[in-house]
Amino acid sequence: xKEKPPPLPPPQGATRRRQILACLDGPPLSARxxxxxxxxxxxxxxxxxxxxxxxxxxxxxxxxxVPAACRQCGFTFGKREKLTCPxxxxxxxxxxVTEPLFALDPERG
Numbered sequence: 444x445k446e447k448p449p450p451l452p453p454p455q456g457a458t459r460r461r462q463i464l465a466c467l468d469g470p471p472l473s474a475r476x477x478x479x480x481x482x483x484x485x486x487x488x489x490x491x492x493x494x495x496x497x498x499x500x501x502x503x504x505x506x507x508x509v510p511a512a513c514r515q516c517g518f519t520f521g522k523r524e525k526l527t528c529p530x531x532x533x534x535x536x537x538x539x540v541t542e543p544l545f546a547l548d549p550e551r552g
Contacts, residue, residue: 459483460491464547467495471509471544474526492526492545509544513537 457465462481466472474492478485496506511520513532520529520543531538 459487460495463488463491464495467506467545467547469546471507471546473542473544474528475542477545489526496526504547504549507546507548509546511543512541514539514541 459481463477466477466480472480474485474488477488477492481488483491492506496508499505508526510523511529512518513535515537516532516535518532518534520540523529523543526543526545528542529540532540
């Protein structure tokens with residue numbers, strides 16, 4: 444299991460969404476990891492991520508989603524629109540599915 448990074452102290456005057464965006468500036472993170480870093484429930488993180496994805500045309504960088512995958516057969520949930528983790532694989536019905544990961548794409552030139 445990956446070691447979790449220590450929680451970031453919230454910058455003065457930063458909103459929760461800006462804190463999430465700051466965390467997404469590094470390597471891809473799961474919603475659970477973001478939850479621990481920002482100090483919000485995982486359910487709320489998904490709501491903020493959905494808002495960030497919908498408002499991409501206002502942002503200089505886009506939200507990149509590394510899709511969830513089945514650990515058993517390797518099926519990738521590439522066309523999935525929901526940001527939450529799927530409960531099981533449609534191909535092999537296995538419930539061992541990796542969480543999707545989130546990051547910001549590098550700056551567009």
